[in-house]
Amino acid sequence: MTSFAKPSINLKNAKRNALGLTWHDYEGAMSTLCAGCGHDSVSACMAKAFFELSIEPHRAVKISGIGCSSKTTAYFLNEAHGINTVHGRMPSVATGAAAANSGLTYIGVSGDGDSLSIGMGQFAHAMRRNVNMLYMLENNGVYGLTKGQFSASADVGSKSKKGEVNLAPPIDPVTLAMSLGATFVARAFSGDREQLVPLIKAGLKHNGFGLIDVISPCVSFNDHAGSTKSYAHTYKYYHKAVHADYVPMSKEIKTSYDAGSSVPVKLHDGGSIVLRKIDEDYDPYDRGAAYAQVVERAAKGEIVTGLLYVDETQEDMAATNKLASRPLNTMPYDELCPGNAELTALQNRYR
Template sequence: MTYIAKPRLHHPSLTRNKVGYTRRDYEGKVSTLCAGCGHDSISAAIIQACWELDIEPHRVAKLSGIGCSSKTPDYFLGASHGFNTVHGRMPSVLTGANLANRDLLYLGVSGDGDSASIGLGQFAHAMRRNVNMVYIVENNGVYGLTKGQFSATADKGSQSKKGVVNADSPVDLVGLAMQLGASFVARSFSGDKAQMVPLIKAAIGHGGAAFIDIISPCVTFNNHAGSTRSYDWVREHNEAVSRIDFIT
C-alpha cells in the first residue's frame, strides 16, 4: 500500500552526488501499481535524472491529476513538495504555484486520460503560455483505473483486450504541443531507460514548457496482441517513432 515507506537506513557505501544525496534519497513510497507497469519505469528514470543532476529534493514541486499515472509522484522524490489535483486540472494548479514561487522546479505528471480528455484545454493553455515546467504524460492509451476503456490517445484500429477495435482518430499531444509553441517537445518509451533519462534531464534544464509524451504500456489492459501500446509493439516500432537526434 502507498502508506508503506521504504527503510530510511542506507548502506554506508552508497554513492553520493555533489549535494550529498544517494540515489535512494530520491525514492518515495512503495509502488502499488501492477507489476511490470511502465509507469514505475518512468518513476525510476525521474529518480535517476534528478540524482545525476544534483537536484535537492526540497527544491522540487511535483503535481498530478487523477489516474494511475497521477499516483506515481508518491513513488519518487519523497522529500519534495507535492499536490494531487482534481481530474485534468494539474496545469492550472501548477501555474498558480509557479506564480507564487518561481524558485522551485515544477514537475507535472499526468496521463493520457487526464491530459488528452478532460484536461485537454488545461494542457493546451499551459503549452501556449510557455509555463516553466516539466510536463510528463504517461501514455498507455487506456483508462487503467476504470477497466481499460480506450482513451483519447488510442490509435485508430488498435484492439482492446476484449477484441473491440477503436474507430476514433487519436489526439496527438506531441503534435498539439508543437503547434501551440511549446519550446521543448519529446516522445519516449518507458521500456527504454537509456532514452528516457537524458530526455528528462534535458527537459529539467530547459527554461519554459518542456513536454515529454512517454508511451507506457498498461500490463493489465493494453499489453496484448493487436494493441499499439503493448511492450512488443512499441519495441518493434521504437526506432521508427521515437528515435531522433537530440540537439542541445
C-alpha cells in the same frame, strides 16, 4: 488500501551526487501500481535524473491530476511537496504554483486520459503560456483505474483487451504540442532508460514548458496482441531520431560532433542540451520540418522518439509577466501594501 512504507536501505558505498546525497534520497513511497507497469520505470528515471542533476529534493514540486500516472508523484522524491489535484487540472495548479514561486523546479505528471480528454484545454493552455515546468505524459492508450476503456491516444485499429477495435483517430500529444508553440517536445519509451533519463534532465533544465510523451505500457489492460501501446509493439516500432543529453556549465563539451548532425543548445542556467542526431534527416530546430517528420513517420506506424523539437529562445511565463526575481510568496508585506497615506491620496478621484 493504505500505502506501504518503503524499507530504507542505506548502502555504505552508494554513489553520492554533488550534494552528498544518494539515489535513495530521491526515492518515494512504495508504488501501488501493477507489477511491471511502465509508470514505475518512469518514476525511477525521474529519481535518477534528479539525483544526477543534484537538485535538492525539497526544492522540487510534484503536481499531478487523477489516474494511474497521477498517483506516481508519491513514488519518487519523498522530500518534495507533492499535490495530487483534480482530474485533468494539473496544469492550472502548476501554473498558479509557478506564479507564486518561480524559484522551484516543477514537475507535472499526467496521463493520456488526464491530458488529452478531460484536461485537453488546460494542457494546451499551459503550453501556450510556456509555464516553466517539465510535463510528463505517461501514455498507455487506455484508462487503467476504470479498467480498460480506450483513451484519446489509442490508435485507429488498436484492440482493447475485450476485443473492441478503436475507430476514432488518436490525439498525438507531440504534434499537438508543436502546433501550440511548446518549446521542448520529446517522446520516449518507459522501457528505454538510456534515452529517458537524459531527456528528463534536459527537460528539467529547459527554460519553459517541456513535454515528454512517454509511451508507458499498461500491463493489465493494454499489453496484449493487437494493442499498439504494448511493450512488444513499442519495442518493435520505436525509432530514435534525436538523442539529447544535458551538459552542465561546469563541464566542457569535449566530444566532437559531426557538423550538421549535432548542435548544443545553450540554456539559461549556462549549461547546454547536446543533441545527437541518430536520424540524419531529422531537424529538431525547425518546427515545421519536425512536425512533418513526426506525422509522416506516424503514418507508417513508426514511433519517433527523442527530443523532437526544441526552442530555447522563447520567454517563459514568468518573463512574459515580468515577474520579480524574488518569489511572490515571500515578498515582504510592507512592499505589497501601499499604506494609508496612499489610500487617502488615491481617493481624490472619488471625492
